Amino acid sequence: MSILCLVLVLMLSSASSTSCCTERENNCLLQFLAGLSQDGGLAASWRLGTDCCSWEGITCSSMVSKDAMVTDVLLASKRLEGSISPALGRLPGLLRLNLSHNSLSGGLPSEVMSSGSIIILDVSFNSLGRILPLSPPLTTGLKLPLQVLNISSNKFSTELPSLDGMAHLITLSASNNRFSGHIPTNFCTNLPSLAVLELSYNQFSGSIPPGLGNCSRLRVLKVGHNNLCGTIPDELFNAEYFNRVPLFSKRQFTWNT
Ligand SMILES: *[C@@H]1O[C@H](CO)[C@@H](O)[C@H](O)[C@H]1NC(C)=O
Ligand SMILES: *[C@@H]1O[C@H](CO)[C@@H](O)[C@H](O)[C@H]1NC(C)=O
Numbered sequence: 001m002s003i004l005c006l007v008l009v010l011m012l013s014s015a016s017s018t019s020c021c022t023e024r025e026n027n028c029l030l031q032f033l034a035g036l037s038q039d040g041g042l043a044a045s046w047r048l049g050t051d052c053c054s055w056e057g058i059t060c061s062s063m064v065s066k067d068a069m070v071t072d073v074l075l076a077s078k079r080l081e082g083s084i085s086p087a088l089g090r091l092p093g094l095l096r097l098n099l100s101h102n103s104l105s106g107g108l109p110s111e112v113m114s115s116g117s118i119i120i121l122d123v124s125f126n127s128l129g130r131i132l133p134l135s136p137p138l139t140t141g142l143k144l145p146l147q148v149l150n151i152s153s154n155k156f157s158t159e160l161p162s163l164d165g166m167a168h169l170i171t172l173s174a175s176n177n178r179f180s181g182h183i184p185t186n187f188c189t190n191l192p193s194l195a196v197l198e199l200s201y202n203q204f205s206g207s208i209p210p211g212l213g214n215c216s217r218l219r220v221l222k223v224g225h226n227n228l229c230g231t232i233p234d235e236l237f238n239a240e241y242f243n244r245v246p247l248f249s250k251r252q253f254t255w256n257t
């Protein structure tokens, strides 16, 4: 009798450990799918009523508690067209989002940029045109976990948005867009962990701000092929671990040292 009970308990516990991602996560992903005009065949596995942990491009955490969590949405080079749904920013355990090399257009939603869980966000090589403004809570000292942000090779044509709250950002790649205006002077106050800053092939104007010298972790700075002028500030060479010669474009950059 007790053996039977034990077997029953084991069966029940193993049954509950094969749990799925939550209904909320299912809905978030289906909202993203609904925003695509071309899904590259995703709909074949992304079906309502099935466990989203088994969907193409989705990885879930091993089940710690009752529910597994979606940790990765990896959909690079899937011929996706359409827009990025803000719902992706509401996946509570999402760590990595890679939508690079698709034809996504419209805006990069602030809900995704300011997600409380994403550490790697790569939307490079798409046709995104604007970054929707970050939501107000960010200005109140919230520290976002984002470490890698790759928005390069899109059609962003605004000024570089405020990256307040990105205290853990290590790599920012924004090359090959149409960003204009000045390079923000207070980069390092906002982004104390910044090690790689890539802004080449844009339309930045003005000079390279001396404030970048306060980025003590900065080791790669690429600002070539913009409309920058002036000298390379001495302060830059104070950056503690700055061990790579900045890649300036000789044609568009002059200095007098
Ligand atoms: C995103 O996926 C592409 C294609 O697999 C890969 O080359 C790239 O390194 C990934 N991005 C990140 C940040 O890992
Ligand atoms: C985007 O930039 C990140 C950080 O530099 C890099 O790891 C990733 O491979 C890049 N993505 C692609 C598609 O090249």
Ligand SMILES: *[C@@H]1O[C@H](CO)[C@@H](O)[C@H](O)[C@H]1NC(C)=O
Binding pocket: 210, 211, 212, 213, 214, 235
């Ligand atoms: C670097 O930061 C210090 C302290 O916040 C500030 O006083 C200084 O002006 C900054 N340097 C530059 C070049 O902006």
